[in-house]
Each structure stands twice: as structure tokens, then as C-alpha cells.
Ligand SMILES: Nc1ncnc2c1ncn2[C@@H]1O[C@H](COP(=O)(O)OP(=O)(O)O)[C@@H](O)[C@H]1O
């Protein structure tokens with residue numbers, strides 16, 4: 001018989017609730033306890049999505065399983081600042097591995113701190129044997145501070161004494177107490193006005209298939225604008241690299257929507273915004289490139305022999321310094337009147353976008369029409385690629401795939417549930433291959449140019465050149481492997497079954513060859 | 514899961530007191546412990562203020578695993594549960610005799626408990642019959658309280674021979690001195706000589722006569738709980754450490 005939990009309203013006195021639950025048996029208070037808990041997660045709720053949370057409690061850090069309300073891993077808290085990244089944690093501790101897997105490159109953010117008072121009682125029978133345990137914990141949110149207190153009553157049955165626990169459950173129900181359905185953390189978040197899993201980097205809007213194309217454009221645009229705004233402060237505060245990443249992806253998605261919805265909105269009215277958003281996107285590019293390099297620092301080091309590794313350090317240090325300058329530049333951009341004006345103007349635009357010729361057609365019709373074309377284009381370009389095709393052809397295909405992917409994500413909700421997800425999973429395999437191929441091309445080009453003008457002098461210069469050479473060799477080998485894997489990745493996407501699936505999705509006209 | 518049996522053919526030598534205190538000490542170290550009260554007198558159950566369910570009769574427990582599950586009750590202490598004695602345990606001997614494979618019955622009854630417990634402590638009734646044989650089969654260690662008197666030497670030796678006849682390894686048998694009064698000359702001499710003479714291994718920690726242990730019946734709590742600093746409780750703690758090592762359990 002598992003523990004049961006109820007929410008207790010603030011006007012009910014703890015002692016009398018406990019007395020009501022004890023019924024005719026003897027109630028005995030135990031010493032109460034005061035403590036403080038703090039909860040943490042990443043901005044995009046990676047722990048919560050995995051059914052976990054990180055809690056600081058009693059001088060230790062605890063990874064909690066939210067369903068079972070149980071500690072899965074625990075490290076003692078160390079003096080000094082709180083850990084921000086998984087790699088700040090004790091390498092030999094219990095938390096490092098499981099948290100690293102969940103958080104990856106994201107930083108921990110404080111969610112809520114609560115001061116707690118835990119009152120406890122035991123219920124004894126005529127033999128003075130304990131037959132039931134009760135606990136009532138009051139949580140007072142301190143950060144963010146709110147006036148409401150959360151009070152949670154726990155009824156702990158003891159093995160072999162199920163009846164008193166059942167009677168206590170019934171008594172709690174008679175008192176009008178509501179069973180607690182979610183986790184304690186969720187109750188606490190709701191108390192302080194936070195929405196659990198309130199942010200996701202995945203694109204998801206819900207639209208009826210009959211919605212007009214121009215309405216759909218506005219719905220998508222508002223969602224993306226919201227994502228842009230949500231990431232601004234984390235980007236400025238430089239909490240982790242993914243704020244910028246999500247910020248950029250939202251801009252890119254928006255620009256892709258301009259293309260997919262062409263004819264739906266008045267092109268002349270749209271043009272200036274398209275241009276300004278493109279410009280904003282371009283300004284974020286250099287910082288993202290540097291982030292990608294610096295995130296890969298350990299991987300790069302691992303690709304070359306140990307004796308060459310230190311040769312890379314001067315380069316990474318230069319890149320880190322450059323990143324600082326780029327970040328400052330981007331902060332200025334985000335603080336500029338021009339940026340604020342763009343955000344305001346674009347928001348107004350989306351409130352009532354001026355219609356183009358295709359404004360009134362349904363989003364379902366538009367989606368089918370454009371998906372058909374996009375899909376045909378990817379198949380055609382992909383089939384034209386042979387073993388000897390230039391790298392440039394693969395890069396163009398990567399762009400085509402990305403457009404198709406965004407279109408599928410924009411319109412997923414107008415098709416039957418799950419249909420689009422299945423197609424996306426096939427497309428994703430191909431995109432992963434093309435993405436890695438492109439990354440390697442870019443990295444090799446960068447290394448080549450670094451090698452053409454090595455920095456430093458004397459021994460340092462030689463060491464850096466040797467390290468860069470070693471890295472180029474490693475990347476070169478992987479680049480060829482990825483190129484060879486392309487045929488299989490494309491074949492999976494171009495499979496007749498997948499193509500038929502696309503055709504059904506897009507209506508009667510067949511796609512492809 | 515390890516099984517520890519407190520056994521002696523004699524009554525009043527401190528089996529129950531040791532079973533209760535050792536089980537409580539183990540549980541305090543986080544060892545998930547089940548105390549099995551096989552003595553129809555129910556002294557161990559009394560110490561934990563637990564009464565058996567009316568339906569948990571000996572015949573049903575021997576027949577039905579689910580019955581065993583339902584008969585187990587939480588004590589007031591974390592990690593410590595008890596299967597309380599039922600008045601029908603008086604018939605334990607006959608009930609065992611009535612089922613197939615009597616001698617391995619107890620061991621099989623305990624097997625499913627492996628998932629939930631690290632240690633089972635059996636408090637035995639004072640008999641040398643089928644019940645004792647079944648306990649010997651189930652136990653990893655049979656711990657025998659020995660009051661330092663001349664007669665106990667003979668009793669212990671009889672038990673050793675009984676063990677041998679049943680083909681059980683001698684290492685599973687171990688004695689400890691119980692109700693020791695150091696003011697008595699005889700007790701001091703026995704403590705010196707008996708372990709040297711005896712073919713049964715002795716634990717080094719004796720349990721002294723202790724007014725605190727005697728008072729356990731009044732407060733109905735283990736001495737290790739209500740007087741943890743008393744000489745009696747400290748002696749139990751040292752005995753537990755020896756037992757834990759003998760059982761091959763981690764420190
Ligand atoms: N170390 C001890 N010091 C004093 N009295 C004890 C001690 N051990 C047991 N007793 C008392 O002796 C009596 C018999 O002990 P008990 O543990 O029930 O023996 P058994 O289980 O072998 O019959 C009980 O009244 C108990 O309180």
C-alpha cells in the first residue's frame with residue numbers, strides 16, 4: 001500500500017487534521033523540523049522532461065525521480081558558487097554522469113526556493129504500537145516570494161497495518177482535502193506562477209486544417225517571435241550557448257516561413273521585415289560559430305595524439321577572447337533602438353498582416369501544395385548526386401532538406417496526429433548526414449586558413465601547426481566516411497514507401513519522379 | 514540475504530533478548546531486517562508490541578507464500594519488520610511433520626524474502642526436534658547463548674554432535690557467553706577456559722547480566738534503543754560486529 005498525499009488549505013490547523021485522521025487511536029506529536037529546499041533545471045526543462053529534478057537540500061545536491069519522489073543520485077554540496085554546468089560537478093561524484101547526460105551543454109537555472117516546516121505524528125494502538133505515520137509539510141516560497149503557502153499532508157501506511165491508513169485516507173476525504181495528483185515540484189511551481197515545461201526549443205503550434213493561410217502565417221510568426229523574446233535575456237546574460245542557438249533557429253524558421261507562405265502576405269509590406277530579420281540573423285552568425293568551436297574543444301583534443309594537444313590551446317584561447325568581443329557586440333545590437341523598433345514593428349505586423357493573393361486559401365491546401373513541391377525538389381536534387389558530385393551539391397541539398405523540415409514542422413498539426421512525425425524521422429537521418437558533412441567542410445576550411453597564417457613564434461608556432469595538421473588529418477578521414485554514408489542515408493529517405501506516404505499526405509497528385 | 518538463528522535447547526539463556534537487540538542494531542545500520550518469531554510464547558513479538566493476525570496460523574504459513582507476506586508487520590523502527598508468533602506455533606512441530614520435505618521447509622519459506630530483506634533473524638523455541646533441524650538448514654549462522662555454568666559445556670557439546678550427525682558444517686555453529694556476571698569466580702574462569710577447550714567457536718564479546726536488558730520487558734523496547742550507551746547495549750553492538758563479519762556482510 002503506497003503513501004498517499006493530500007493538499008491542506010491554509011485555514012485548517014495541522015494538529016486537528018492529524019487528530020481527525022487518527023480516529024479513536026492515540027495521536028502523538030514528534031519533533032518538527034525546519035529546512036530549506038531549492039530546485040533547479042535547465043531553461044528548456046531537460047530534467048523535468050526526463051521525470052527528474054535537481055534539488056539542494058540538507059547540504060547536498062540530490063537528483064530526484066519525480067514520479068517516485070525518491071533520490072536517485074546525491075553529492076554533498078561543496079563550498080563556493082553553485083555548479084552551473086554538468087562539468088562543474090565533482091568528476092567522481094554520483095551526479096556528474098546522469099546530469100551530464102540530461103543537461104548536455106545547458107546550464108542549471110534556479111527555479112524556486114522554499115522554506116519548509118515539517119510536522120510529524122505517529123498514531124499508536126492500545127498496545128502503544130505505531131500503526132500509522134503522518135507528516136504535514138508547509139512550503140513557503142522565498143524565491144520567488146509569494147504569499148501563498150503550499151501544505152502537503154502525507155499518510156504513510158505501515159506494513160501489516162493497512163486498515164488505519166485506509167481509514168485515515170477516508171477521513172482526509174471527509175475533511176474535503178484534495179489528493180495531490182502531480183509531483184511536489186509541480187505544485188510548488190504552480191504556486192509561484194511558473195509553468196512546468198513551459199519552454200521547449202521544439203516548434204509546435206496547433207492549427208485547424210481549415211484555418212486561412214494568412215491566419216496560419218500569423219500564428220506561426222507570433223510563436224516564433226515569442227521564442228525570440230524568451231531567449232533574449234539568457235543570451236544577454238550569457239547563461240549558456242543554447243539561448244543564442246534557439247534565438248537563431250527562430251529567426252531562420254521565420255525566414256523560411258516567408259518563403260513557404262509567399263503570395264499569402266502582401267510582398268511589398270513584408271519585404272522590409274524580411275530584410276531586417278535576415279540582417280539580425282547574420283549578426284548572430286559569428287558568435288554561434290565561435291560557440292560551436294569552443295563547445296567542441298574536448299572533442300578536438302581527443303581527435304589528436306596527446307603530445308600534440310597543447311598546440312591547440314593558443315588557438316582556443318584566441319577564439320575565447322574573440323567570443324567575448326562578439327558577445328559584447330551582440331548585446332549592443334539587442335540593446336539598440338533599431339532592434340526594439342524591429343521587434344515592435346514585427347509584432348504589430350503579425351497582429352494584422354496585410355493580405356496577398358493567396359491569403360484566403362486553407363492552410364491544409366497550402367501545406368499540401370508547397371510540401372509536394374519541396375519534397376519533389378529534394379528527391380530530384382538528391383537523385384542527381386553521385387559519388388563524383390561536388391561538395392557544393394550536398395550543401396545545396398542540405399538547404400533544401402532544411403526547408404522541407406521547417407515546412408513539415410509548421411504544418412504538422414493540420415495532418416492526422418503522428419503522420420508528419422514519421423516522415424520527419426526519415427528526413428532527419430538524411431539531415432544528420434548532410435549536417436555533419438557540412439560541419440566538417442566548414443571546420444576543414446577554417447583549419448586550412450589557420451594553417452596558412454599560423455600565429456605565434458618559434459616553438460609555439462611549430463606546435464600549433466603540428467596540432468592543426470593532426471586535426472586536419474583526423475577530420476579529413478571522417479569527412480570521407482560521412483560522404484560515403486550519404487548514399488544509404490538518401491536511399492532511406494527516397495524509399496518508395498516513404499514517397500508513397502508523402503503522396504498520401506499531399507493529396508491525389510503523386511510526388512517524385 | 515543472510516539468515517541468523519538464535520538457538521539453544523535451554524530456556525531463559527537470553528536467545529530472545531539477543532535476537533531482538535541484534536535485529537534492531539542491524540536495522541539501525543540500514544540492514545533491511547526481518548525478525549522471525551518462531552516461539553509460540555511470542556516474547557520477541559511482545560518486545561515489539563506486535564500481535565499476530567488471527568488468520569496467520571502455522572499451517573497456513575507453511576502452505577502459502579502469500580500468507581507469509583501478509584503476516585509480516587512493520588515494527589516501530591525503520592528497516593525492521595517482524596513475522597510475529599501466533600498461538601498456533603505451539604503446533605509447529607506437528608505442522609512441519611505433516612508437510613512434505615519438512616527439513617527444508619523453512620529455508621524455502623524464507624527464499625522469496627530475498628528481494629526485501631538483507632537479513633533474517635530467527636528467534637527459536639527451546640527444542641531439539643524437527644523444528645531445530647529445519648532452522649539449522651535455513652540458517653547461515655546458528656548463534657548459541659551459553660551461560661557460563663558447568664552444565665552448559667555438556668549441552669553445547671551435545672549440540673555440536675547433533676550438528677555433525679546432520680552433516681552440517683561446524684563453521685555455521687557459534688557460541689557467545691550470555692548473562693555473564695564477572696563478580697562470580699566461576700564465570701570468570703569459564704570465560705577463560707571454555708573457548709579454549711570447546712570444539713565450538715566462541716564470539717569474543719560476552720553479554721553481561723544487565724539490569725537494562727532485564728528492563729526491556731517493561732518498556733517493550735530493545736535495549737539498544739532506550740539505553741544505547743548502557744553496558745548491555747554496547748556489548749550487543751560488539752557482538753553484532755562479530756556476527757556481521759561471520760555472516761560475510763559488508764561493514
Ligand atoms: N543480559 C541479560 N541481563 C539480564 N537479564 C537478562 C539478560 N538477557 C535476558 N535476560 C532476562 O532473562 C529472561 C530470559 O531471557 P530470554 O532472552 O527470554 O531467554 P530465552 O529466549 O533464551 O528463553 C528474561 O526475563 C530476560 O529479561
Ligand SMILES: [Mg+2]
Nearest residue numbers: 528529552556
Ligand atoms: Mg525466548
